[in-house]
Amino acid sequence: MKVTIDEAKCCGAGQCVLAAPEVFDQREDDGVVILLDAEPPASEAGNVREAAALCPAAVIAIQD
Amino acid sequence: MTRTDATPATPLPAPRQCPYAPPAFYTETRESGQPRRGTLWDGSHPWLVGGYDQVQQVLRDPRVGADVTDPGFPNTSAAQPELEGNIFFRKDGDEHLPVRRILNPDFTAKRVEKWRTRIEELVDDAIDKMLEQPRPLDLVKHFALPIPTTAICELLGVDLVDSPVVTHAAHLATDMEAATEEKVAAMHELSEVLARYARQKQDEPDDRLLGRLVNEHVPNGDLTFDEVVRLAQLVIGAGHETTANMLSLGVLALIRDEQQREKLLSDPDAYAATCAEEMLRYWTIVQTEPRRFAREDIEVGGQLIRAGEGIICSLAAANRDPAVFQAPEELDITRAERRHMAFGYGVHQCLGQNLARVEMQAAFPRLFQRLPELRLAVPEEELRFRDTHIVYGLHELPVTW
Numbered sequence: 001m002k003v004t005i006d007e008a009k010c011c012g013a014g015q016c017v018l019a020a021p022e023v024f025d026q027r028e029d030d031g032v033v034i035l036l037d038a039e040p041p042a043s044e045a046g047n048v049r050e051a052a053a054l055c056p057a058a059v060i061a062i063q064d
Numbered sequence: 065m066t067r068t069d070a071t072p073a074t075p076l077p078a079p080r081q082c083p084y085a086p087p088a089f090y091t092e093t094r095e096s097g098q099p100r101r102g103t104l105w106d107g108s109h110p111w112l113v114g115g116y117d118q119v120q121q122v123l124r125d126p127r128v129g130a131d132v133t134d135p136g137f138p139n140t141s142a143a144q145p146e147l148e149g150n151i152f153f154r155k156d157g158d159e160h161l162p163v164r165r166i167l168n169p170d171f172t173a174k175r176v177e178k179w180r181t182r183i184e185e186l187v188d189d190a191i192d193k194m195l196e197q198p199r200p201l202d203l204v205k206h207f208a209l210p211i212p213t214t215a216i217c218e219l220l221g222v223d224l225v226d227s228p229v230v231t232h233a234a235h236l237a238t239d240m241e242a243a244t245e246e247k248v249a250a251m252h253e254l255s256e257v258l259a260r261y262a263r264q265k266q267d268e269p270d271d272r273l274l275g276r277l278v279n280e281h282v283p284n285g286d287l288t289f290d291e292v293v294r295l296a297q298l299v300i301g302a303g304h305e306t307t308a309n310m311l312s313l314g315v316l317a318l319i320r321d322e323q324q325r326e327k328l329l330s331d332p333d334a335y336a337a338t339c340a341e342e343m344l345r346y347w348t349i350v351q352t353e354p355r356r357f358a359r360e361d362i363e364v365g366g367q368l369i370r371a372g373e374g375i376i377c378s379l380a381a382a383n384r385d386p387a388v389f390q391a392p393e394e395l396d397i398t399r400a401e402r403r404h405m406a407f408g409y410g411v412h413q414c415l416g417q418n419l420a421r422v423e424m425q426a427a428f429p430r431l432f433q434r435l436p437e438l439r440l441a442v443p444e445e446e447l448r449f450r451d452t453h454i455v456y457g458l459h460e461l462p463v464t465w
Binding site: 009011012013014015017018019021025026028029030031032050053054056057058 | 123124161164165166168169171172173174402403407408409410411412413414415417418
């Protein structure tokens, strides 16, 4: 699984951090998403998919 | 693509047939598979969108605008363009996102998590004070309001917890039947108080939100002093009234449903989070938000919505969409489901949602742990729901134990 994010559109709602804290974080100064692991292990796949589904700005893209 | 111009007279927000369910007009709109026109106070006829997928489609479509000053924007009162016209959350694009990102740091998931212990203290303090009061008492006044009001005031760095200026302004701002002059006057009064705090923080900086805004973002030109005051006003208004209503309604739901209450108390650590999410989904308290207008012609569920026409998304109908939620009419606090849109959807999704979550997660189990005999002090039929407010809720919740 490969994850990419579109920082320019991120509104910093933080839903990805709640869903998959091992894979996503938020920048301290503006809340924009930080990708901690662009190729997360299979064990994280469910959380990452949930994060992508919950992202209100649809900035998380997944490639299997 | 079809277009129906027949104009039904259903007023928005539509009347509820049952206080525990969205208005039938919203549910029927979802079931029809197409947006339908409603009628606002000013005689305008925005489209109501009710299906989960359709609400998501509208709220992420860049051809749909959130600018409250646009002539096509469906206003729920005459006061709105004046009260909200210059605030980022009623703007689009570069007028929205950069300002949101200035506020974000105080509301990130991690930052809010650091407030959890303090919020737990606020919950216990509120219960301690309830125990000193004669019974019955109003749970809205003594529990649901003080917790989020104190939390948002501390986050902002102002001491307005018991200020009638705040409660008066917040109450009027969300009351769709209040007069424009009254609303504007109340908000003006609140902004004067907040401006005094902001000036004080210029002399004595602190690390709270208002101090940060006025000392970091005014000097570098990101925001004007007046914009800071407006943002503080927005944060304080949006940060307590909403959560307060969710707390009152959630407590009511748990009082009514012994099975759900026992489930929550059987393992509060396991169910505090799912209980909060389920209350959000079940009640979905915003009655006339999110509102938008079409910048260009768009199609939703086969229906043409023309450029310049207003759109109101019914989050309540979407959150009970059987295509997404199993047995959506049932309250199930163990439901592991976070796809609800109680906080909206799209780039305008609620800024304070993570704070609201922690407040609910702390409040629901703790209240019933400490007051297991908590019950209504009046017959249920006597409860007064806030039907004409932007934010649904209870005017008061008389309880005893």
